[in-house]
Amino acid sequence: MNPISERIVPDIGGLPPVARGDNPRYNDVVDKLVSPDATQEQRDQAYDLVAGIEKRDQVCYTDEALTEKAAQALADDRTIPVNVSEVAPLVPPGTVLGPFASSDAAATAMMGYSNPLSIAANRENGGLVFRDPNNGQFYVSTPMPGTLDGFDPSQVPQPAGLDVFACYHGHADYSKADGTRTDAAGDEFDSNNFSPQDKRVAEGGYWGDVIYVSTPNGSFRKYDAGNNQDTRLN
Numbered sequence: 001m002n003p004i005s006e007r008i009v010p011d012i013g014g015l016p017p018v019a020r021g022d023n024p025r026y027n028d029v030v031d032k033l034v035s036p037d038a039t040q041e042q043r044d045q046a047y048d049l050v051a052g053i054e055k056r057d058q059v060c061y062t063d064e065a066l067t068e069k070a071a072q073a074l075a076d077d078r079t080i081p082v083n084v085s086e087v088a089p090l091v092p093p094g095t096v097l098g099p100f101a102s103s104d105a106a107a108t109a110m111m112g113y114s115n116p117l118s119i120a121a122n123r124e125n126g127g128l129v130f131r132d133p134n135n136g137q138f139y140v141s142t143p144m145p146g147t148l149d150g151f152d153p154s155q156v157p158q159p160a161g162l163d164v165f166a167c168y169h170g171h172a173d174y175s176k177a178d179g180t181r182t183d184a185a186g187d188e189f190d191s192n193n194f195s196p197q198d199k200r201v202a203e204g205g206y207w208g209d210v211i212y213v214s215t216p217n218g219s220f221r222k223y224d225a226g227n228n229q230d231t232r233l234n
């Protein structure tokens, strides 16, 4: 039913074809959404992916709509490193982003985005880190909401073909037990550290044997139940 080919067909007799990378709108979207760590080849792939959206849909989207569709397409593609802080707000909670070279890199990148949200809302949030057994690359899901004093990883979608490697969560703001915001001295949750329950989750291996937490003082911590090491990552 769809007559539009994904293949670029040379336009004989028309205007010369626009060379790859020449459309400034598409370049702007790539610059915004693709990580500076991406290779030139990956940037070219991203450009083709963005260009393909309007070609496929036969629509000239607003810049905003195109950027949103490109964010979802990059997330679905899973081969091009993205700017997490730009892509994460444009895709649904629980969307997997990547690739990353390590679990720590994946979790750190996402917590850089999710921790300020957790503190601002004074609610925990979190997600899962995944490993692709076929290429050894890591992926991390965009944050889903938790409560004042907990986050349930079982709500996080688990894409087929990816193994759960770890979970991450944010400890919200310093609070009294009733949820009233306070300062570090008045905090009744020991929010800058893992809770005993957090460590039990890793030791049980329910979501991998590694757990990450982001905290009100801006620290990112990792607890690895494999060696009982509790370390600060930033």
Ligand SMILES: [Zn+2]
Binding pocket: 169, 171, 194, 195, 198, 213
């Ligand atoms: Zn916790």
